[in-house]
Amino acid sequence: MNQSGDGTGPMGGRSEADLVRTLAKAADAAPEPVGDLLGVIERRRVRRTRRRAQSILAVAAVITVIGGGTAVARGVFPHRGGEGPILADATATAVTSEKPRPTPTPSRSGTKAPGASIRPAAEVWPAAVSKIPAKAADGWKYRPITALSATELLLAAESSFEKAGRLEVYDTGSGSRTVLAETPGPEGVKGYFAQSFDVGAEHVVWYGETPNNGDKWADFWVVPRSGGTARQVGEVTGEQSEVDAVGVTADSVVWSVDKGGVYRMPLDGGTPERIEGTDGLHLVSWPWAADVGERDFRKPQTRLVNLETMQVTEVKAPDGLTAFDCGLEWCFGSGDGEDDRAVVERADGSQHRTLPGLGALGGDIVLARDMGLFHISGVVGLDGRGEEIEDHHVPLLALYDPLTGTLAGAGRRDPKGGGYGRGTSSSPTSIIYWDDDRRTVEKCRMVEADTAPASRPSGAPAPTGKIKSCETTEEGGGKEFTVVNLLAIPRTE
Amino acid sequence: MFVEFADFVAARADALYRYGYVLTGHAEDAADLVQEALLRLGDAWPRVQRRDDPEGYVRTTMARLHISTWRRLRRERLVAEVPEKPYTQDGFSGDAGLWHELKGLPPKQRAVLVLRYYEGLPDQEIAELLGVSRGTVRSQAARALDKLRVRVAELETGRVR
Known part of the structure; x- marks a missing residue:
């Protein structure tokens, strides 16, 4: 790329390089934000009523992990273009030579990642791990929801991104699949998306909404677990429509809302009613509700309520934890990312234990059957530049069974990252899955140093000559998922 | 691995603000844009964080907001305010x-x-x-x-x- 001096190109003689440089330099020299940027976001977040984002957002599942180590210190987020997202990466890519990144060798001989001894789920629980097709017979993509039994997996088949058009059941014993129901949505409603599904004793339930318009509206559907024609139970508007969790009992659809509070509506239709004594509560899995919803950040759970008996279990997070999440009998937590230590205890605080080398995944730790899901740190030391060295043979995730104390590895970890998905059921899911054929790849190319858009932290010396500009994406896969079915895990207490 | 929304904001707000600044050319608009986009991300966080690319989500939201009515309304509101001063930021060598x-x-x-x-x-x-x-x-x-x-x-x- 040709250069034109210090950027003050002559009239009519500007080049694209001038444009690249001007934008990058303007970004570097951006005036201090007016006021307290982050404080404002926090305050506005708290007071504003939820407005849906403009893009399509329905249930979501697959997590991509970029880099490793601690979440914030390294590039967890895929970054776009040449903009170095974080100091460590930017420093690393601003090296002028083509020196390869250091190979992951432990800085101290014999150092092992604490999670290195965790064996993969396929070895620990062979009966619970199977491969399933990633697509339906007609090409629609599967999005696993949860397991119905030790061999049956409930899957949503999507006609387009996040547009669930059909429920299917995949039998891992026979390898056969059957259509449970079509999920067409109400007639005449544009932009409708079926959202969270959940499985009750006799029915599968879900709610849907129109996430891309401002309407406060939602509807509820059921179909017998044995299959059939889906039936709309009813529609709600206003605060009742801001559903954050859904479930089904023998005679009602039950759901909780963003602001807290649990409602019910008879299966044969009728007026929705708020269940008394549920202020501030969010459905976990009927009949259980907790005082923390999916939109509460860093709020440790303190109460678990059985909505059938209104029996309250008080839980208290041990000091120093930033995440604390309880299932019906067990609680899980962890400290900050640096800590790499997870704690497990009974809801009454008994049987407290510590699991080294594991960290919480946000607040979303509890899976079906009170199993815990943790991230395993693969960090074995630091290299000469202070960057973390990862052991890529350590599993990405640990599944923990508190009843038996068993740990098993899950997810896909590769040298540039990894990924996994969790079932999308409203109740804690019994499915963890991943695509073994997908690869996290880093694509790098050499560019002129001063044309690389904003690729260095301010204060770093300006690189000259060619520098490496990299971006990280995912490739391949899409044929098959490896699934762990938690309902197929043998347990003896 | 998962990241808390607050951690994401703390780690990425500066870069997003700079992106907003080149997108809009105004410090105040940039702050507004990044705040609005982060608020939208916050609403969707439980879902987006489970997906793959919160940063891409914010950047896309920012670009779309920038060319949408929101931006035009914002600018119209600003017209009544101080006229745009020539750019004289120290340290700008472009x-x-x-x-x-x-x-x-x-x-x-x-x-x-x-x-x-x-x-x-x-x-x-x-x-x-x-x-x-x-x-x-x-x-x-x-x-x-x-x-x-x-x-x-x-x-x-x-x-x-």
Whole structure:
């Protein structure tokens, strides 16, 4: 790329390089934000009523992990273009030579990642791990929801991104699949998306909404677990429509809302009613509700309520934890990312234990059957530049069974990252899955140093000559998922 | 691994603000844009964080907001306020004239240039991101480059993607 001096190109003689440089330099020299940027976001977040984002957002599942180590210190987020997202990466890519990144060798001989001894789920629980097709017979993509039994997996088949058009059941014993129901949505409603599904004793339930318009509206559907024609139970508007969790009992659809509070509506239709004594509560899995919803950040759970008996279990997070999440009998937590230590205890605080080398995944730790899901740190030391060295043979995730104390590895970890998905059921899911054929790849190319858009932290010396500009994406896969079915895990207490 | 929304905001707000700044050319608009986009991300966080790319989500939201009504309303509100001062920020060693002219472009043209030359995205991705055709991206870019009197060296291959 040709250069034109210090950027003050002559009239009519500007080049694209001038444009690249001007934008990058303007970004570097951006005036201090007016006021307290982050404080404002926090305050506005708290007071504003939820407005849906403009893009399509329905249930979501697959997590991509970029880099490793601690979440914030390294590039967890895929970054776009040449903009170095974080100091460590930017420093690393601003090296002028083509020196390869250091190979992951432990800085101290014999150092092992604490999670290195965790064996993969396929070895620990062979009966619970199977491969399933990633697509339906007609090409629609599967999005696993949860397991119905030790061999049956409930899957949503999507006609387009996040547009669930059909429920299917995949039998891992026979390898056969059957259509449970079509999920067409109400007639005449544009932009409708079926959202969270959940499985009750006799029915599968879900709610849907129109996430891309401002309407406060939602509807509820059921179909017998044995299959059939889906039936709309009813529609709600206003605060009742801001559903954050859904479930089904023998005679009602039950759901909780963003602001807290649990409602019910008879299966044969009728007026929705708020269940008394549920202020501030969010459905976990009927009949259980907790005082923390999916939109509460860093709020440790303190109460678990059985909505059938209104029996309250008080839980208290041990000091120093930033995440604390309880299932019906067990609680899980962890400290900050640096800590790499997870704690497990009974809801009454008994049987407290510590699991080294594991960290919480946000607040979303509890899976079906009170199993815990943790991230395993693969960090074995630091290299000469202070960057973390990862052991890529350590599993990405640990599944923990508190009843038996068993740990098993899950997810896909590769040298540039990894990924996994969790079932999308409203109740804690019994499915963890991943695509073994997908690869996290880093694509790098050499560019002129001063044309690389904003690729260095301010204060770093300006690189000259060619520098490496990299971006990280995912490739391949899409044929098959490896699934762990938690309902197929043998347990003896 | 998962990241808390607050951690994400703390780690990425500065870079997003700078992106907002080149997108809008105004510190106040940039702050507004990044705040609005982060609020939207916050609403969707439990879902987005389970997906793959919260940062891409924010950047896409910012670019779309920038060319949407929201932006136009915002600018109309600002017209009554202080007139835009010439850019005299200390430490800015770029082409101040070019930067100033960039700020005069219509939002869509400007967004296309920022996505192409700041974000380094290929035209196809810009088209998808803004929800327009690739032809529109090309024509908007060509018009903007022409206005700015930027020579496009077609034979060069070294453009930052």
